[in-house]
Amino acid sequence: MPAVDNPLLAPWSTPFEAPPFEAIRAEHFRPAFEAALAQNKAEVAAIAGLAEEPSFDNTLAALERSGRMLDRVASVFFNLAGSNTSDELQAIERDMAPILSRHRTAIYLDDALFRRIDAIFAQRDRLDLTPEQGRVLERYHMAFRRAGAGRPEEVKQRLAALSERLASLGTRFGQNVLNDEKAWSMPLDGEADLAGLPDFLVEASARAAADRGQAGHVVTLSRSLIEPFLQFSARRDLRETAFKAWLARGEGGGETDNRAIIAEMIALRAERAALLGYESFAHYRLDDSMAKTPGAAMELLRSVWRPARLQAMRERDALQALAAEMGDNVDIAAWDWRYYAEKRRKQAFDLDEAELKPYLQLDRIIEAAFDTARRLFGVTFAERRDVPVYHPDVRAFEAKDAAGATVGLFYGDYFARASKRSGAWMSAFRSQEELDGEVTPIIVNVMNFSRAPDGQPTLLSFDDARTLFHEFGHALHGMLSTVTYPLLSGTGVVRDFVEFPSQLYEHWLERPEVLQRHAVHYRTGEPMPKALLDRLLASRTFNQGFATVEYVSSALVDLEMHLLDRTDGFDAAAFEAKVLGEIDMPAAMVMRHRPPHFQHVFAGEGYSSAYYSYLWSEVLDADGFDAFLEAGDIFDAETARKLKQFVYAAGNRQDAAKAYRDFRGHDPDPQALLRKRGLAA
Incomplete structure (x- = not known):
């Protein structure tokens, strides 16, 4: 298909040169990928084959200029594949995943290209590089080394095969979860099945049915629908059915079952780490992180687990007592927790979701x-x-x-x-x-x-x-x-720092200065009453034992899986049960993400062995927001200026720990996390 006929390859004259979505069709992507890959291969070959002595400009800056067409095509494709997919796009995604992995691996295992980068790196102290150029050089050299550059040829070939296979498996994993979510729904038949549901949830379940071409009301596996259903439905049998379906995504047997995929991915990741000289995949991943070692991440998780579990057990006892008060002869199960927690929140704070919404x-x-x-x-x-x-x-x-x-x-x-x-x-x-x-x-x-x-x-x-x-x-x-x-742009930072700017931003939502201005009744326009606002803010640490336990258990299972150096016969369900038994997981609770649908970890490599990152970043955000509190103004201009300069605007210009210190003036205080979650002694 000529470039002029393919909007992905032609110039974009739209405002901001935004993608011309109305002109882009599924059949445009394969030829666009083919053309962009060919162009990028030629660009990289030209850089690697230069006769001139390697320099920052002719090698690293040239690499930064290469692949722009491929980046443009891939960014449009993968954004659509996640947010507005189709059978056609899913098929292309399955086909392209190994091809793109093979292309990227070939670049990072190119001996001639690495020799040029390594030569520049060896003389870096004698070069007149700007700090940002020095960071680009450092990150490229590390990326090539971590990909296997400089290794024997047979090792590089195996690393390339591993990367290609893992890319295909990750794509299949994510598509399987999506297909399980699309395939399941539970009809709510008549008033009895709607018992306990507030009006907003009745309307949402009707909308879900209409979207699926059905009459009446349905519950789906969309988190925004199933979680409030578990929170409000008075029908324990329906809560159990919905919860078990939510829990079983990715392990229902048949074509969408992810258990064999998990076992293969765990084995291949461990093999790749060993080929690169690391003790485990977790050691490999965390070597380029703020934590640096699995031991440091594990120490944080376990230090939070102990107080969180104690708090969760206190919460569980309170829920059991409330159920008895209500005349419900039940032992609290996982599908009951949100239901009774909502009742308890109403009792403790005179607060419920239907009043807030x-x-x-x-x-x-x-x-x-x-x-x-x-x-x-x-x-x-x-x-x-x-x-x-x-x-x-x-x-x-x-x-x-x-x-x-x-x-x-x-x-x-x-x-x-x-x-x-x-x-x-x-x-x-x-x-x-x-x-x-x-x-x-x-x-x-x-x-x-x-x-x-x-x-x-x-x-x-x-x-x-x-x-x-x-x-x-x-x-x-x-x-x-x-x-x-481009290498240093925006969110392109180490994984356990990337959640800091986002989690920090959450703090402003919980402030009266924001809620009083923007939380207004949709009918009357009146701001949220002070009494309701006070009750909302007083409830901020409510149920935090539960929230922390379901998260930390997921992070621990992720990290433990990727610490394995022997993976023969790996069984994800058995391993999950083993780890949860060792940490004494409360019987009425489950992981926030069980392995068969743990997309953070298996639908690609984003958070593999690094799901702990949210908690690591939460130490930063809890301590970081204290800077505004200490200034006496949550919009303090000087504190905001430093936050923008050293965090939001800085990308990956410098080491994450230094970026935090430059903003805050000191290392983060871990106790700030426990105070934020109401878990401090």
Whole structure:
């Protein structure tokens, strides 16, 4: 297909040079990938084959300029594959995963290319490099070494085969989970099945049925629907059915069963680490992290596990007592926890989700996130209806700095649909850089909120609102980036630092200064009453034993799996049971993500052996927000200036620990995490 006929390869004349989604069809991607891969191979071959002595400009800067067409095609494709997929896109994704892995591996195992980088690295102290150039050199050299550059040929060939196979397995894993989620629904037949459900959830279940072409009401495996169902449904039998289906994603037998995939991925990851000289895959992954070693990550997880489990058991006893008071002759099970916890929250704080949601309109929470960015960083957002979008639900906003200059284009994709994988995330259609002039980033936040009926505002739970703030923190990290080189842009930092800017941003949602302005009743426009606001803020650490235990247990199982150096006969379910037995997991609780649907860890390599990162970053965010409290103003200008300079705008210009110290003035205090979660002694 000629470039002129393929919108992915032709110049884009849209506002902000955004992808022309209306012109892009599934059949455009394979030829676009073929053309972009051929171009990138030629670019890299030209760099590796240069006769001139290697220099930063002719090797590393040239590498940074290479692959731009491939990046453009891949960013559009993989964003659509996650947020608006189809059978055609899934087939292309399965085909392209090993091809792209093979291409990337070939670059990082190219001996001629590595010799040039290694020669520059050897004389780095004698070169007149800027600090950012020095960081680019350091990161490239490390990436090549960690990929296997310089190893014997037979080792490199095996590493390439491992990477290719792992890419295919990760793609299949994620598609299997999505297909299980799409395939399951539970009809709610009549008033008896709707018992206990508040109006907003009845409406959401009706909308879910309509979206699936069904009459009446259904529960699906979308987190935004199943979690409130477990929270409110008075039908214990239906809660159990829904919960067990949620738990069983990826292990139902048949084509979408992920257990054999997990076993193979664990074995291949361990083999790759051994070939690279590491004790385990976890040692390999964490070597390039703030934690540095699995031991440091494990120490943090276990230090939090002990107080969290004690608190969870106290919470469990309170729920059991409440069930008895209500006349329910049950032993609290995992499908009961959210139901009785909601009753207890109402009892303890005179607070329930149905009372809060009218004050948490999606549009107003979006405004709250934008307004917080304005008050902290001087960034404003204006909706642009002339920008192409990939689905009618998607909204586009132009971000400008205090001087009126455009700093980014932001897409918000907020509603659940069958074509979208579950969860919430931030991604980029284009990352910021200034190597050959300023490149405006195009950033997207993807959520899975339940849409309100037509003509009514979508109302969020407080957890939904927190998720929106979290992902918008990631978005700001991408948009406020001010680096020269693409390698260092935005969120391209070590895994256990990348969650710091996003988790830190959540703190502003919980502040009266924000809620009083933006939490207004969708019918009356009245702000949330002070009494309700006080009760909400007083409940911030409610059920934190449960929340911490379900998270930490997932992180521990992930880390323990990837510490294995012997993987013969690996059985994910048996291993999960073994680890949970060793840590004495409460019987009424389960992991937040069980291995067969643990997409963070197995749908690619993003958080493999590094799911602990959220907790590591939470130490940073808890201590980091204290800087604003110590200043006496959550929008203190000088503290915000340092936060922007050393964190949000800095990308990966320097080591993450130094970046934090430059912002905060000292290393983080781990006790801040326990105080935040209400787990301090």
